[in-house]
Amino acid sequence: MTTAAGYTKNFPVTWDELHRHARALAWRLVELGPWQSIVAVTRGGLVPAAIVARELDLRLIDTVCIASYDDRSQGKLTILKPVPGDGTGVLIIDDLVDTGFTAKAVREMLPKAHFATIYAKPAGRPMVDTFVTEVSQDTWILFPWDIEPQFAPPIASVRRR
Numbered sequence: 001m002t003t004a005a006g007y008t009k010n011f012p013v014t015w016d017e018l019h020r021h022a023r024a025l026a027w028r029l030v031e032l033g034p035w036q037s038i039v040a041v042t043r044g045g046l047v048p049a050a051i052v053a054r055e056l057d058l059r060l061i062d063t064v065c066i067a068s069y070d071d072r073s074q075g076k077l078t079i080l081k082p083v084p085g086d087g088t089g090v091l092i093i094d095d096l097v098d099t100g101f102t103a104k105a106v107r108e109m110l111p112k113a114h115f116a117t118i119y120a121k122p123a124g125r126p127m128v129d130t131f132v133t134e135v136s137q138d139t140w141i142l143f144p145w146d147i148e149p150q151f152a153p154p155i156a157s158v159r160r161r
Contacts, residue, residue: 007140015144021118022048024132026055029091029116032130036089039064039113041106042081044095044143048118052093064092064109066102077101079109087113096141097131100124 013021029035029052037060040049046063053061065081083090087110096119097103103115103124119141120131135141 022051041094049093097124103127
């Protein structure tokens with residue numbers, strides 16, 4: 001399994017792990033409400049937002065659509081669909097905060113919202129209010145919608161190369 005440019009480690013996440021971590025996020029958020037709505041940051045925040053919405057019994061879900069990543073790196077940030085309002089009563093959900101560039105753009109759009117992610121890296125961590133798991137900055141997270149099962153060589157054999 002190759003590592004994305006600029007990253008030294010891969011962190012594959014299974015569907016079961018993602019579901020478990022999204023539920024853990026909901027446990028952290030339930031006491032912080034009540035929430036009026038959820039805004040999912042597309043595309044990565046869609047699946048976690050659906051799980052959190054179910055666990056918090058929220059039915060009003062919107063999306064803020066931002067493009068910045070391809071399969072290897074982060075590029076120019078493009079807002080494809082904004083969300084109106086100032087974020088009062090809104091819970092923003094994303095899968096990951098990495099550099100914080102996307103989170104900063106969403107925070108500027110919805111300054112009164114509560115921003116929550118499943119995974120947080122050190123550079124972006126100050127941009128979110130709640131997260132479940134911190135991973136190192138040099139780690140590329142492989143989400144289940146981006147990967148398929150395949151052979152992985154033992155770590156020792158990779159280090160010998």
